[in-house]
Amino acid sequence: MSQNRVLLWALSCALVFAAGFPFAAHLKGVGSGAHKFLALDLSGVHVRSYGDTAIVEEHMHLRADNSGRIADVNNLVMTVWTKLQGKWREAAWIAVGLPGSRPAASEPK
Numbered sequence: 001m002s003q004n005r006v007l008l009w010a011l012s013c014a015l016v017f018a019a020g021f022p023f024a025a026h027l028k029g030v031g032s033g034a035h036k037f038l039a040l041d042l043s044g045v046h047v048r049s050y051g052d053t054a055i056v057e058e059h060m061h062l063r064a065d066n067s068g069r070i071a072d073v074n075n076l077v078m079t080v081w082t083k084l085q086g087k088w089r090e091a092a093w094i095a096v097g098l099p100g101s102r103p104a105a106s107e108p109k
Contacts, residue, residue, distance in 0.1 A: 036061040038070075052083035053091075062093070074098040 028034075045058040058078045064071045075087040 034067045036065045038065055054081040054088070055079070056081065059098075072101060 032101045041061040043061075048055045050104065054100065056077075060073075060075045060077050062071070062073045062075070064073075073095055075095040077093065077095045080091045081088050082091045083089075083090050
């Protein structure tokens with residue numbers, strides 16, 4: 001899986017938990033096209049590398065349409081990568097919502 005696909009998957013999962021969506025419903029929405037990313041802006045990206053381990057910190061602004069419910073989320077994200085058998089793999093990540101973030105509203109757009 002490419003790093004971009006891994007990043008989108010991780011962001012997708014972060015949005016699900018931030019918006020309070022059941023995970024199975026989220027997967028169904030992704031498969032059907034009902035869930036769409038409207039904007040994804042990364043800034044303040046910092047990478048620290050320690051041999052076969054890298055830590056990535058960034059600010060993420062994400063807008064998404066989840067079956068008509070708009071989420072506008074600002075998060076601080078930290079991802080830990082490790083190199084195993086010559087390939088970089090995501091070992092862990094955490095996203096912390098910043099004040100002013102709006103998880104998906106309960107009413108349609």
